[in-house]
Amino acid sequence: MAPGTVIIGASHAGIQCAATLRSKGYEAPITVISAETQLPYHRPPLSKGYMTGETSPENLALRSADFYTTERIDLRLGKKAARILRDKHQVVLSTGEKVDYKTLVLATGTRPRPWPGNDMPHGIHTLRTFNDAQSLRTRIAETSGPVVIIGGGYVGLELAATFRKDKQRDVTVIEAAPRILARAASSHLSNVLHHHHLSAGVQIHTGTGVTGFESHRGTVTGVRLTNGTVLDAAIVVMGIGVIPNQDLAEEAGLPCSNGIEVNAYCQTTDPDIFAIGDCSVFLMNGAALRLECVQNAHDQARVAASVITGEHQSYHPVPWFWSDQLGLKLQTAGLIPHSGTCVLRGNTEEGRCAFFHFDTLSTLTAIETVNQPALHMLARKILAANVSPTHEQAADPLFNLKHLL
Ligand SMILES: Cc1cc2nc3c(=O)[nH]c(=O)nc-3n(C[C@H](O)[C@H](O)[C@H](O)COP(=O)(O)OP(=O)(O)OC[C@H]3O[C@@H](n4cnc5c(N)ncnc54)[C@H](O)[C@@H]3O)c2cc1C
Numbered sequence: 001m002a003p004g005t006v007i008i009g010a011s012h013a014g015i016q017c018a019a020t021l022r023s024k025g026y027e028a029p030i031t032v033i034s035a036e037t038q039l040p041y042h043r044p045p046l047s048k049g050y051m052t053g054e055t056s057p058e059n060l061a062l063r064s065a066d067f068y069t070t071e072r073i074d075l076r077l078g079k080k081a082a083r084i085l086r087d088k089h090q091v092v093l094s095t096g097e098k099v100d101y102k103t104l105v106l107a108t109g110t111r112p113r114p115w116p117g118n119d120m121p122h123g124i125h126t127l128r129t130f131n132d133a134q135s136l137r138t139r140i141a142e143t144s145g146p147v148v149i150i151g152g153g154y155v156g157l158e159l160a161a162t163f164r165k166d167k168q169r170d171v172t173v174i175e176a177a178p179r180i181l182a183r184a185a186s187s188h189l190s191n192v193l194h195h196h197h198l199s200a201g202v203q204i205h206t207g208t209g210v211t212g213f214e215s216h217r218g219t220v221t222g223v224r225l226t227n228g229t230v231l232d233a234a235i236v237v238m239g240i241g242v243i244p245n246q247d248l249a250e251e252a253g254l255p256c257s258n259g260i261e262v263n264a265y266c267q268t269t270d271p272d273i274f275a276i277g278d279c280s281v282f283l284m285n286g287a288a289l290r291l292e293c294v295q296n297a298h299d300q301a302r303v304a305a306s307v308i309t310g311e312h313q314s315y316h317p318v319p320w321f322w323s324d325q326l327g328l329k330l331q332t333a334g335l336i337p338h339s340g341t342c343v344l345r346g347n348t349e350e351g352r353c354a355f356f357h358f359d360t361l362s363t364l365t366a367i368e369t370v371n372q373p374a375l376h377m378l379a380r381k382i383l384a385a386n387v388s389p390t391h392e393q394a395a396d397p398l399f400n401l402k403h404l405l
Pocket residue numbers: 008009010011012013014033034035036043044045046047079080081082107108109110127128129155245248276277278279291292293294295297320321322323324
């Protein structure tokens with residue numbers, strides 16, 4: 001049979017692309033190559049329900065095993081793509097096996113940023129994969145000792161929230177930047193969350209770096225901070241960000257810069273090769289953007305599938321993201337401007353509020369909500385429709401924002 005689409009990476013982006021291709025009537029072969037051995041799974045619960053035990057491994061699956069058979073998707077688990085031979089339209093697996101493609105989709109995601117030092121005793125974890133979550137869960141069950149989380153981003157804070165739930169465990173978050181969530185949220189939202197974590201007993205050190213680790217017989221016992229303090233630690237989790245898996249693309253001569261560069265159709269400079277999800281970087285309003293969220297993985301997958309099936313839909317996202325921490329549902333729609341005005345709707349003390357972000361031209365660019373899921377859904381519609389309330393309308397909880405649509 002003539003070659004069809006080969007997708008490298010079987011996670012949110014890769015599986016959505018395969019599913020959309022079939023739903024659009026694509027009949028050619030689809031092969032999905034996955035370095036991981038598990039049936040493709042939801043990643044967000046790894047730091048939430050799966051870590052607390054509320055979500056079972058079976059409930060993590062993106063699709064049932066039957067789905068791949070029914071949809072004629074050749075899912076090759078535990079296989080790593082090692083090279084792309086663009087001139088031959090082939091992918092070479094680490095086993096030496098070659099897979100022909102007509103169209104190639106790179107959905108290779110990201111991996112945890114490695115610790116820059118060499119002193120890495122046992123007991124230091126990262127969290128990206130099911131196997132990472134499994135080993136962290138096992139270690140947590142083995143010890144009641146203190147946990148130190150390096151990095152106050154979403155994943156680090158979700159873990160802090162999860163580990164602090166039973167109130168027994170000593171949990172500390174170390175953040176080198178002056179505030180938590182410096183990269184992912186406004187200072188207003190990070191302030192709300194900071195105080196919420198403190199009131200739950202999580203200790204947070206901002207503006208503080210880590211210089212190394214203390215260990216006993218090769219196992220971590222402490223974390224050395226830049227201010228000279230040594231924190232006791234039975235478990236350390238490293239959440240210092242991720243780096244895109246772009247090596248395959250780079251070696252194949254495709255332009256990469258903090259991600260595999262793609263156009264509005266998710267195509268690389270080779271029109272037969274697409275890149276989607278966390279591994280891809282694209283231009284939005286003239287700025288390079290690499291999003292790390294499920295929405296982007298799914299939407300880019302749908303765009304790539306539409307182009308492969310000849311529809312040529314382009315990508316104009318309203319990015320959105322969610323996080324659950326210590327009883328707070330945090331949801332962000334849109335992109336927070338570098339400068340502009342932030343308008344508060346509601347009361348931060350009541351645990352239900354929203355921050356409306358306007359750029360310097362008073363155009364609404366993002367809404368961050370706390371425990372307001374209905375407002376978040378509306379925010380996505382308002383941003384997609386490109387309409388802006390006035391600052392007064394945004395601040396007034398009695399003003400019905402639906403009137404703007
Ligand atoms: C703990 C955690 C919590 C999160 N919580 C949220 C959340 O609440 N909300 C949200 O929107 N997002 C969340 N995210 C982010 C979200 O999971 C990612 O945006 C999403 O997984 C991106 O999907 P992807 O398919 O692009 O890449 P990935 O999920 O990274 O998958 C890429 C896959 O490609 C495979 N691969 C890479 N190279 C090769 C190769 N050479 N050969 C074969 N296979 C290869 C990898 O092994 C991996 O399985 C969270 C992430 C983590 C880790």
